[in-house]
Amino acid sequence: MDMEAFEFLDDLFEPILVAEQDGTIAYFNASFLTLFRTTPRAMKKQTDFKEYFSSIIPDFNSFYEEMMKQDQVLSTELNFIIEGQVSTIIIKGVKKESGYFVMLFKDVTVEKLLNDKYRAQLEELKNTHGQIIQSDKLKVIGEMTANISHEINNPLTVAIGNTELIGFALEANDLNPQRESITKFQINIEHSLDRINKIISNMKEFLHKSEDKKEYCDAREIVEKAIAFTNPSVIGTDIQMNVMVSGAAPILLINRVKIEQVFVNLIQNAIDSLKEAGTENPLITVELKTENSGNSIQISVKDNGPGISAENRAKIFNTFFTTKAIGKGTGLGLSISNRIIQSHQGKLDLLESSVGAHFRITLPAIGIAGHVSGNWEKLISDNHKLIRVLVVDNELNILNLCMNFLSESDYHFIGASSAAEALLEMERTKIDVIITDMKMPLVDGENFVRELRAKNINIPVLFMTSKDFVDKYKTIKDELGLEGIIIKPFTKEELVGALGAIVNE
Amino acid sequence: MSQKLSINSRITGDEAHIELIGIIDEDAVFDKIQNLKMSRFVFDFNQVSMINSCGIREWIKYLQELEGAEIKYLNCPQIIIEQVNMVHGFIRKGIIVESFFAPYFCANCDTEKKILLKNSEVENSKAPVKLCNTCKSELEFDAIEKQYFSFLSQGK
Numbered sequence: 001m002d003m004e005a006f007e008f009l010d011d012l013f014e015p016i017l018v019a020e021q022d023g024t025i026a027y028f029n030a031s032f033l034t035l036f037r038t039t040p041r042a043m044k045k046q047t048d049f050k051e052y053f054s055s056i057i058p059d060f061n062s063f064y065e066e067m068m069k070q071d072q073v074l075s076t077e078l079n080f081i082i083e084g085q086v087s088t089i090i091i092k093g094v095k096k097e098s099g100y101f102v103m104l105f106k107d108v109t110v111e112k113l114l115n116d117k118y119r120a121q122l123e124e125l126k127n128t129h130g131q132i133i134q135s136d137k138l139k140v141i142g143e144m145t146a147n148i149s150h151e152i153n154n155p156l157t158v159a160i161g162n163t164e165l166i167g168f169a170l171e172a173n174d175l176n177p178q179r180e181s182i183t184k185f186q187i188n189i190e191h192s193l194d195r196i197n198k199i200i201s202n203m204k205e206f207l208h209k210s211e212d213k214k215e216y217c218d219a220r221e222i223v224e225k226a227i228a229f230t231n232p233s234v235i236g237t238d239i240q241m242n243v244m245v246s247g248a249a250p251i252l253l254i255n256r257v258k259i260e261q262v263f264v265n266l267i268q269n270a271i272d273s274l275k276e277a278g279t280e281n282p283l284i285t286v287e288l289k290t291e292n293s294g295n296s297i298q299i300s301v302k303d304n305g306p307g308i309s310a311e312n313r314a315k316i317f318n319t320f321f322t323t324k325a326i327g328k329g330t331g332l333g334l335s336i337s338n339r340i341i342q343s344h345q346g347k348l349d350l351l352e353s354s355v356g357a358h359f360r361i362t363l364p365a366i367g368i369a370g371h372v373s374g375n376w377e378k379l380i381s382d383n384h385k386l387i388r389v390l391v392v393d394n395e396l397n398i399l400n401l402c403m404n405f406l407s408e409s410d411y412h413f414i415g416a417s418s419a420a421e422a423l424l425e426m427e428r429t430k431i432d433v434i435i436t437d438m439k440m441p442l443v444d445g446e447n448f449v450r451e452l453r454a455k456n457i458n459i460p461v462l463f464m465t466s467k468d469f470v471d472k473y474k475t476i477k478d479e480l481g482l483e484g485i486i487i488k489p490f491t492k493e494e495l496v497g498a499l500g501a502i503v504n505e
Numbered sequence: 506m507s508q509k510l511s512i513n514s515r516i517t518g519d520e521a522h523i524e525l526i527g528i529i530d531e532d533a534v535f536d537k538i539q540n541l542k543m544s545r546f547v548f549d550f551n552q553v554s555m556i557n558s559c560g561i562r563e564w565i566k567y568l569q570e571l572e573g574a575e576i577k578y579l580n581c582p583q584i585i586i587e588q589v590n591m592v593h594g595f596i597r598k599g600i601i602v603e604s605f606f607a608p609y610f611c612a613n614c615d616t617e618k619k620i621l622l623k624n625s626e627v628e629n630s631k632a633p634v635k636l637c638n639t640c641k642s643e644l645e646f647d648a649i650e651k652q653y654f655s656f657l658s659q660g661k
Binding site: 010013029030031033034039040041110114 | 647651
């Protein structure tokens with residue numbers, strides 16, 4: 001071995017071996033010894049590098065034969081076995097003109113093992129992910145089933161109760177005095193069946209579509225419907241129900257059936273609690289008010305029963321948690337209600353109360369709700385210019401119609417049910433076009449626009465009114481700078497066409 | 506999954522004495538000895554059975570948080586010395602390798618020996634003379650001296 005002649009290779013990190021034409025090993029470095037787990041002493045005993053490598057690298061001979069044929073560096077990946085352990089190397093070899101064979105090695109065992117390991121882990125992750133999705137699906141299906149049966153149970157009880165009442169009424173010899181009661185019972189049954197139908201339709205819609213259809217609704221109307229719905233449960237008790245509205249009844253942009261479901265749950269819980277505790281002068285109060293800033297609506301459901309213990313307060317919204325007797329409650333009502341309110345970007349709180357239980361629902365006010373559930377994200381992602389149209393009308397059907405028409409077009413709809421709401425909305429949002437009803441309580445369309453112009457707000461305005469107001473429109477259009485009029489009833493094409501004319505201009 | 510690294514630590518005064526046991530590879534976790542904020546660390550590698558290039562990188566990353574501390578390595582096995590000679594950073598400036606194992610061979614007994622050396626015993630990359638504990642004959646150094654001891658200049 002002529003080790004000294006190749007000392008300049010000592011500092012190479014890569015394992016290297018130089019051999020002569022006759023197979024004698026001329027040089028190897030320390031990295032070579034480390035890689036092949038050998039010693040200088042053991043290497044001295046090797047007389048032919050081909051024999052040495054053939055004993056530990058099964059495919060070395062074919063590599064060697066190929067190297068002999070070529071004038072340039074040959075590189076390949078091979079396995080070698082030492083002490084029963086398989087390792088992987090990239091071997092580069094060349095036959096130099098001087099007659100020496102130079103072979104350089106790179107140990108890629110760690111990289112290969114890591115690659116295999118991470119592939120296996122990735123596969124495991126994929127499987128786990130699939131399992132999570134599957135179990136989530138099952139969980140949703142399970143919850144949906146429980147939800148459907150829980151929600152159907154209430155109207156079903158009402159329907160059965162009213163059917164029994166009709167039965168009692170029919171036992172009388174003279175049915176005439178009972179006619180009014182029977183009609184009332186029949187209406188209750190109809191309403192209950194209608195509600196079951198709506199719940200099922202809603203669930204079907206939920207299963208098939210991820211979107212949650214919202215509409216403008218009068219909050220008071222929803223609360224009163226929920227009270228009427230739970231009314232059969234208070235028949236024969238002293239429970240009084242009281243609805244208090246501070247100011248004008250708030251308008252909500254909500255999924256009507258779902259929010260009604262929340263009120264039914266809260267009111268039914270209050271009834272059950274009062275009945276079970278046998279509270280004197282039992283009272284349930286529902287309060288509706290618009291929060292001072294005008295950004296949210298607060299609806300409180302309070303009772304004067306025993307309330308909720310400190311121990312149970314933290315668990316009250318947990319799925320399947322119930323304080324009711326077995327068979328009386330599923331423990332789903334509040335957890336489902338909480339989720340429904342959250343899906344409306346609102347919150348359901350249990351407030352500290354000296355008497356009874358006090359739940360408070362906070363929902364975004366009409367303007368904010370419009371932003372949250374609007375189509376502006378889609379418009380932006382589709383690279384549409386965001387044109388914000390503020391529609392002011394106290395008729396909720398018209399707001400809902402405009403919302404549907406405009407959301408299907410490339411406009412961002414924002415609704416307001418009064419001039420005051422519209423002005424508040426304009427303070428926080430840049431509006432491009434206003435469409436306002438002419439005839440509205442408190443401040444009508446004309447005075448609303450006058451107020452805008454007085455404030456130097458020159459946003460284009462379209463009036464939306466019946467034919468009766470066309471003459472009025474003609475007299476004020478120049479003074480108020482009105483862009484046009486949309487005659488009720490109108491079609492989608494008429495609405496979008498009128499807007500298009502302004503926008504294109 | 507590879508065998509996990511286990512760590513024993515003992516803190517005396519301002520000094521942390523740490524024993525590393527098992528495999529130092531890409532899965533090595535040094536949480537147990539992180540944020541100790543000691544001024545002196547003594548690492549005993551005697552029971553490290555394997556270390557690969559990923560493990561060396563993990564160790565180098567760990568060393569970064571010990572900036573400014575006095576560090577000593579004890580009982581470094583041959584596998585560590587070989588890796589250290591190939592991947593720089595394991596012995597950063599100021600680290601003293603107080604003792605390490607080196608390969609020797611007894612021609613008389615035809616036996617390979619791993620002899621624990623102190624750094625002070627190695628001068629000019631020359632292996633100190635050691636005798637076979639069985640036949641008392643002189644052992645031959647079983648690696649390339651200059652390259653095997655090259656790590657000793659790394660901490661200086």
